[in-house]
Amino acid sequence: MTESPASPEDLTAALDSTGYLADEGLATAGFLALRMRRPLFCEGEPGTGKTSLALALSEALEVPLVRLQCHEGIDAAQALYEWDFPRQLLHLRALEAAEGGRLDADTAERSLYTERFLLARPLLQALTTAPCVLLVDEIDRADDEFEAFLLQLLDEYTVTIPEYGEIRAEQPPLVVLTSNRTREVHDALKRRCLYHWLEHPDLGREMRILRRRVPDVSETLARQIAEAVHRLRDLELLKPPGTAESLDWARALLALNRNELDAATAARTLGAVLKYSEDLDRVRAKLDALFA
Template identity: 80%
Template sequence: MSADSTVNTGPSAEAPSPDSPDELAKVLERVGYLADEGVATAAFLALRMRRPLFCEGEPGTGKTALAVALAEALELPLIRLQCHEGIDAGQALYEWDFPRQLLHLRALEAAEGGRLDVDTAEQSLYTDRFLLARPLLRALTSAPCVLLVDEIDRADDEFEAFLLQLLDENAVTIPEYGEVRARTPPLVVLTSNRTREVHDALKRRCLYHWVEHPGLDREIAILHRRVPGIGDRLARQVAEAVQRLRARELLKPPGVAEALDWARALLALGRDELDTAAAAATLGAVLKYSEDTDRVRATLDSLLS
């Protein structure tokens, strides 16, 4: 296939779309994700407007969980690209299966008695048979789906620039193969913990939402929903303590995931309330740095008052 060819891939069926942010929030709640009005509205607009959704916020605020919940609630495949320093097109988009290509050339050469037509052989190498699809290419060829580009702030500037065509056109260009364009755009959710600023060129192509930690009532509701068997008293005590911890100057304030782990740890020890002894024994479930643990352990009474 020539480099200027276009390949339309993926089913033409459209993903189901709720009729309002409230309806989307109810659909998400059925799969265990309690979205506030801002999150539900941002996700609804991303669906309705067919725009990528860029979610930024502190670690543990539920950004990744939102993408997972959207896929489950809308009954769509979830394709996840975990970003990291040095990620490139070979890891994110595609690679050619070089060992198989080499075996193919040898087989052609043997079949032709050593007289190999170079142009024909080259064309036969760059086909679907030898194309290894990575998450971005799979998302275009599997759409409709949810594509999660997780922690984009960990990638470098060059990778951000590489993403722009996909975000703009729901397409990518493979020089030896052609343009691959999705018939139905994937729902793209990008997340960032803001370890660095993401460039405006990428943000302009997305709807933006800053994801806050949940308020007290919503965190209590999340604990009831995600931790079977937790009592009202323990759920409220854990939520209140976690809210106070976030107000302190810690190296790593706890997110929702840590609140859930703390509640589960307490239940695993048979505790039905959070007192000083129980908190001291389980701080490792909610705090992840020794400096934070030492600082909080010295002031447990004020944390639980």
Template identity: 80%
Template sequence: MTSETTDQVSSPEKLAQLLEGSGYLADPGVATAAFLALRMRRPLFCEGEPGTGKTSLAVSLAESLGMPLIRLQCHEGIDAAQALYEWDFPRQLLHLRALEAAEGGRLDVDTAEQSLYTERFLLARPLLRALKAAPCVLLIDEIDRADDEFEAFLLQLLDENVVTIPEYGEVRADVPPLVILTSNRTREVHDALKRRCLYHWLEHPGLEREVAILRSRIPGIGERLAKQVTEAVQRLRAMELLKPPGVAEAIDWAQALAALGRDELDAESAAITLGAVLKYSEDLDRVRAQLDALLA
């Protein structure tokens, strides 16, 4: 892992080189957006279709810059307790019992209460860990799955890099984390959140770049097979599928073919490995009926 500070990343081109070293081939737009997020100390909001490399960008930034990656996976119903912190109630209860036993049943209430709300009993969830561990990369993944209330909760953290825990006090990051938010646009994220971020829309890569991605991620794969898989995947994306394949599925497909010792993609090898790239039976049936067109 390369250890680089943000000050040493002098340009988008330098950052693109670092990302390439971790296996992420960033186009100029992605490299520029990530560079500006570093230099301006602003969150980067990455939006796009599933499989365009939004999450992988955060992972590769952490690896390239020598920072820890802290990931918050959003989901419906996520709340502050799951994202920020909780108190370890079972341990607090055991602590109270131990205090009571040590004091012979004569427990000073104020002293006992003060001893409960300390670092010892604080369970830090991803957002609090990111503030305490900074500098780090904080990935807030699939923010579009969360609700409006959770978005509102994030605003103070994105604005000030600080949270207040009533029983404990204020926790402020000495160095702001590099925050990457991703969205598959299953719903619109509010303007108040977007205003606090730089924004970049990620497209699926073009043919040449996707071939290069496969060859960088799968050592030893032939150029012919990488190109055939990429061409087929890009045709699949143009079909009306329930789940069009992303770059990750293209890599899986190429790896499956390589594992079977195939050096080209023909109708037979495609038919037996489609499960690596398509994840719905309806999509499998539709594509198997059009294999000749897919491999043309």
């Protein structure tokens, strides 16, 4: 692990070196999460850079990233660990053959539940990989039971596996939790975290992101894309475009050898930035006004 940033400004510079342009508020929240050893809970609209923040922190700090993608129905077994039953069965058969069928049950059972047969899922990987960044992505998609389980784990960074014993993190991971706010996450989880709401970048920062992540885009085209995306976000679309869509739009225009974004070019490339047919119809009806 590289030396921990000494200030929010240092963290801003470290993230900048990875191509992630953090504003002052986000850099301060990230620095405090590092200094206070607290999870960082990031909420915001899709495409505001929540997941990218964890990736950039991992790169800037030169530590592994462990990612847990949450979804409806996720449970502790999928997130924490499970036993490799096929290998355990093969092991039992090998023991039985070696012992000529005279297998001691207690000895056999002890040999089954060892690290050799333990399949670590993301949460257990994060506890045993020190140091690292643990990304718990889209926690709002998980149910209440999993959220309660995660709450207990984040309290002590310890887990007890009944057949194996206690596993405690030698150095707690830097935890970044993200939420698109499809449901409210419980206050008990938020209280254990530092909180930051990510807004879409302002015009100037979006232009800088475009120029940094897509170096071949001209300043003029970057401005046109950023201005167009900001106008689209004001239309109350089903899914307003995020920064990822801005970058896709820039790459699409470059692939078509377009150096200017006008209404005709936008009409041909809206699929790079809008993902719902209703949004496409709404924007196409207003293209001339949007690019007047």
